[in-house]
Amino acid sequence: MEAPTVTALQTLKALVALQEIDVRIRDLEKDRQQIPARMKEIDKLLEEKHHELSEEKNQLAEVELARRMLESDLKAEKEKIKKWEARLNEIKSNRDYQALSREIEAARKANLGIEDEILRKMQDIEDLKTSVSQKEEDLNESEKSLLEERTELKKKLDSLNADIAKEESTRAESLGQIDRRWLAQYDSIRKRRDGVAVVPVLDEHCQGCYMGIPPQQYNTVLRGEQIVTCPFCHRILYYAKSLEEMSEDKA
Ligand SMILES: [Zn+2]
Structure with a gap:
């Protein structure tokens, strides 16, 4: 079911949207x-x-x-x-x-x-x-x-x-827009982390557990070419600005 045309950023964007829906459903x-x-x-x-x-x-x-x-x-x-x-x-x-x-x-x-x-x-x-x-x-x-x-x-x-x-x-x-592997990861983290499985990074820190992310991994998150999880809390990380830019490109 791997869809080669789906980029990491697209998956992240879909995961963030999914999480927003899940938070609304939970509320x-x-x-x-x-x-x-x-x-x-x-x-x-x-x-x-x-x-x-x-x-x-x-x-x-x-x-x-x-x-x-x-x-x-x-x-x-x-x-x-x-x-x-x-x-x-x-x-x-x-x-x-x-x-x-x-x-x-x-x-x-x-x-x-x-x-x-x-x-x-x-x-x-x-x-x-x-x-x-x-x-x-x-x-x-x-x-x-x-x-x-x-x-x-x-x-x-x-x-x-x-x-x-x-x-x-x-x-x-x-x-349907999310690769099964990431969906499974999302679901399993969500259950363990009170509904929050996808978090942004800010100033080299994970905004889920607030631990510092090693520079190499942090750079990978910023580039948005592949999906990275926090080495401490295992939440899926994204760089908010690249998702915003992506939405602007679309518009
Ligand atoms: Zn973390």
Whole structure:
């Protein structure tokens, strides 16, 4: 697959372009990576808020039921006392009269306790109703903004997916211009060197590891007749000016 017409400079230029595409893809992927986590977080937050609200509504219903039961107990107890009071008038024996009077007194006292309990329940109902309506209001508000955010995230995700697909197709096209040997070298260095496999030289130094390059190798890089790798970090080296001149020649 060696293409003899491809010069070292052309290969370097294609490698630099490929690296630019790869850096863009990496950045896009980094942006994309954060989106599903936030979407999940939003879903969880909304679910929690709905759950909290429904828990409190259940609690309110329970307290309301308890209050109704207490009220019906109270009503039954009051009717019982009324019957006992009617019976009092028919009792002849003083002892029986005293006994029933004491029963009535005890029942009245118990009813006071039930009434207190009903008042406490009414206060609880009041408090729960306030809290439920606050939670409903809060949910309405936050749900609106969270759903908006979620819609935005979905849009962003779609657009990132489209951008990445576009970059990947450009990448696939650009691969054809690069000799396989250098492509393999590029890929292997890129993996080891955090995505940067092709670097410029400046003042006799590699701009990847900043080590000085021996003069003979440095001159070879400047001439651009063959591809040189850094003896220290093994990145592919290029001389920026010769690539620029090459672009100008083309233009
Ligand atoms: Zn280096």
